Amino acid sequence: MTEEENDAARRHRAKMEKRKAVQDAEVAGKTIAQQGLLMVHTGPGKGKSTAAFGLALRALGHGWKVGVVQFGKGQWRSGEREMLEKLGPVSWHTLGEGFTWETQDRARDEAAARRAWDKACELMDDPDVRLLVLDELNISLRYDHLPLEEVLSRLGSRRADLHVVVTGRNAKPELIAAADLVTEMTLVKHHFSAGVKAQAGIEF
């Protein structure tokens, strides 16, 4: 190495050492070891449900039982269901009737949301369930198919070791306020706008 290269390597090492010190201090600052999290995946981008099913995959890897309640999109996700059920205990319930612009019937939407929420409550009472995915619950809340207060109060009183993931666009601000972790999936660019159809393996 020339002296210049040595200098550059030294500067790089010093910079990285400083960064590592900051990172280590951050990790040392965490003191709460275990807590059931309320997680929200929202925003107009892709990956909200997909990331929730990724979490389910991880949970099954830890030997946990997983609950899934789908408040919408009844016809989709059957591939994920079959796959997850091969890996461990999964209690999966598709109780939505599809998007409201498909059903065009408010009373029916409300009844479907109520059935799905009842099932969610049942799964929260199952002490074996460690991760509960409430897929598209945000849509039911957005259209007021379920009373927000009731949902927040029940989620808030769940047992301490139960992780819950709520997905769907337009999460209510009150849910975001109650959550431990909120990720917004933002659409930077989408192939649909270039005329590509939904296709097997990617969209469903």
Added chain:
Amino acid sequence: MTEEENDAARRHRAKMEKRKAVQDAEVAGKTIAQQGLLMVHTGPGKGKSTAAFGLALRALGHGWKVGVVQFGKGQWRSGEREMLEKLGPVSWHTLGEGFTWETQDRARDEAAARRAWDKACELMDDPDVRLLVLDELNISLRYDHLPLEEVLSRLGSRRADLHVVVTGRNAKPELIAAADLVTEMTLVKHHFSAGVKAQAGIEF
């Protein structure tokens, strides 16, 4: 039902019918049925890799072979690997040496990135692989551990039916420009800032 309720139900139905018409027209506008997509999951939020593993789950559900190359985070994700390998053909390679602030050695980082990229190219040449996850490739590109031009050119000349997902913060603008689908995961709220430690089943 009172007349008022009937009116409200009618208005709701009319609104939803209009929305469905818009939705149907959008779907009818898509004409390209099948195309291997270049997808990018970036941003500071959680869920970038998790959503990629969710896509892998879906791909295996369709009977596809999946390739995974990890450019970083060598010690993580072993749970997902074991789970996915139970479900179908997965060619998984963890070739990163961890984050640069852990290694503090640029030459070593570059060599590791090169090994990972060589493996990625090999998997692109495997006609059975239909989905390739390049986990944390964005980090290697950001620190110029790999020449951006070479990576873009190879991704651009991949075969037409191969889907690729690239994850990691700070995706290069040139990669975003080349991609079909880009999702930015934004951190709205994080439990780490409330002092909760990384925990099994959620972070790893």
